[in-house]
Amino acid sequence: MKNVTPTTITDDPQIHEDLHVHAIYDQIAAHFSSTRYKPWPIIAQFLSTLPTGWIGLDSGTGNGKYLPLPAERPGSVLTIGLDRSRNLLQIAQHAGGEAQSNIITREVIWGDVLGNAWRPGAFDYAISIATIHHLASYERRKLAVQRLLQCVSSKHGRVLIYVWAIEQDELSKRKLPPSGQGQPSQNLARGCEPGQDVFVPWVLSQPNSTKHNTQNVEETAAPSVYEAKTGAAAPNSEVYNRYYHMFAKGELTQLTHDAARGLGLCIGSPDGFAEANLRGIDIVQDGWERSNYFVELRCWTT
Amino acid sequence: MVRLVTHNLLACHVKGCTTNNFPLAFQDVQIELQEAEFNPEFVKNLIPRLEWGALADAAKQVGDTSLPPEEPDMMDDDLLQKLHHVLLEIHVIEGAMVCPNCKHVYPISNGIPNMLLAEHEIG
Numbered sequence: 001m002k003n004v005t006p007t008t009i010t011d012d013p014q015i016h017e018d019l020h021v022h023a024i025y026d027q028i029a030a031h032f033s034s035t036r037y038k039p040w041p042i043i044a045q046f047l048s049t050l051p052t053g054w055i056g057l058d059s060g061t062g063n064g065k066y067l068p069l070p071a072e073r074p075g076s077v078l079t080i081g082l083d084r085s086r087n088l089l090q091i092a093q094h095a096g097g098e099a100q101s102n103i104i105t106r107e108v109i110w111g112d113v114l115g116n117a118w119r120p121g122a123f124d125y126a127i128s129i130a131t132i133h134h135l136a137s138y139e140r141r142k143l144a145v146q147r148l149l150q151c152v153s154s155k156h157g158r159v160l161i162y163v164w165a166i167e168q169d170e171l172s173k174r175k176l177p178p179s180g181q182g183q184p185s186q187n188l189a190r191g192c193e194p195g196q197d198v199f200v201p202w203v204l205s206q207p208n209s210t211k212h213n214t215q216n217v218e219e220t221a222a223p224s225v226y227e228a229k230t231g232a233a234a235p236n237s238e239v240y241n242r243y244y245h246m247f248a249k250g251e252l253t254q255l256t257h258d259a260a261r262g263l264g265l266c267i268g269s270p271d272g273f274a275e276a277n278l279r280g281i282d283i284v285q286d287g288w289e290r291s292n293y294f295v296e297l298r299c300w301t302t
Numbered sequence: 303m304v305r306l307v308t309h310n311l312l313a314c315h316v317k318g319c320t321t322n323n324f325p326l327a328f329q330d331v332q333i334e335l336q337e338a339e340f341n342p343e344f345v346k347n348l349i350p351r352l353e354w355g356a357l358a359d360a361a362k363q364v365g366d367t368s369l370p371p372e373e374p375d376m377m378d379d380d381l382l383q384k385l386h387h388v389l390l391e392i393h394v395i396e397g398a399m400v401c402p403n404c405k406h407v408y409p410i411s412n413g414i415p416n417m418l419l420a421e422h423e424i425g
């Protein structure tokens with residue numbers, strides 16, 4: 001059965017990610033990209049509200065589907081895509097160029113989401129969509145959030161993060177391990193349920209069996225409906241098990257708080273702080289959308 | 303791609319390399335010019351986000367001397383056009399970027415800069 005299966009991380013988290021995340025995306029890049037084309041509404045909305053001239057980072061850009069946005073004001077902001085998979089970056093380099101007559105080249109960078117290859121606060125905004133759930137320990141997930149907070153302006157930086165949720169959309173029909181089974185993941189975030197570490201299969205079909213590429217593929221942080229529905233791999237296909245940390249309710253917001261506190265940032269609206277020379281973050285919205293948890297925040301100084 | 307707007311954001315992130323780690327110096331670069339649509343408002347709003355000196359110097363390194371070494375007080379349309387060209391139309395396709403402090407080399411190949419570090423270099 002090609003369903004989601006619980007797992008326990010026994011090796012080094014970085015080695016675990018190399019084997020069960022990075023190597024796989026390089027293998028499945030083209031096929032993966034063919035199923036990821038529609039931007040999610042909240043992310044498109046976020047990018048639509050950015051002032052002209054802002055520069056941002058898409059950390060874990062994948063095939064770069066957010067780099068051409070906002071669709072109604074193309075070229076009004078510049079989003080730079082970062083990813084660990086070089087094969088995905090080669091696709092991201094020309095994201096959104098298919099419909100254009102002239103060549104469009106996106107700015108992409110081969111790097112790690114835990115890296116910090118920027119002037120501090122160089123960006124006005126940062127998004128990290130369906131990426132942090134691939135990191136195999138609480139400390140690494142927290143560091144990934146801290147990198148986002150460090151790379152945006154402390155005065156006005158805006159950040160949007162999406163991760164896969166344990167709570168799945170009815171429509172996704174993904175078969176999850178029954179609750180109570182499998183290992184609750186290592187999770188030091190306080191005051192919330194632990195998430196769950198799982199493997200999610202990606203069925204990579206060979207070029208002569210492209211049938212499912214034309215199916216109506218659901219867009220979520222997690223794999224398409226097709227993979228979960230498929231009980232067995234087609235004869236010409238290969239199955240790759242990708243590692244995910246599925247987030248529990250409240251876990252992403254808690255992780256964001258922990259990350260901010262670790263950097264000495266205040267949490268809440270700046271109106272609540274009278275002292276001068278403080279730095280903080282204000283969570284503008286957080287919630288669940290189509291099998292994912294998201295959090296949006298703004299940075300501030302007093 | 304490494305356009306100069308991106309180069310202006312990048313800094314060395316090798317463990318312990320925290321001062322004089324910006325801007326990275328171009329080395330053995332191969333460039334390609336690609337026309338981009340001119341959006342004066344975008345370019346104008348970009349200016350306060352730039353390190354002007356680093357940009358003018360990087361432009362010089364890739365053979366463009368159109369920018370004054372220091373940020374001018376007045377920005378006319380002609381200068382915005384030049385800025386547009388320097389920031390958005392010069393693509394570095396091959397070569398490398400070198401840290402002025404620790405001399406770490408970040409290679410650029412097929413327009414993609416490699417900012418990954420070896421395990422012992424990660425801070």
Ligand SMILES: [Zn+2]
Pocket residue numbers: 314315316319323401402403404405406
């Ligand atoms: Zn350095």
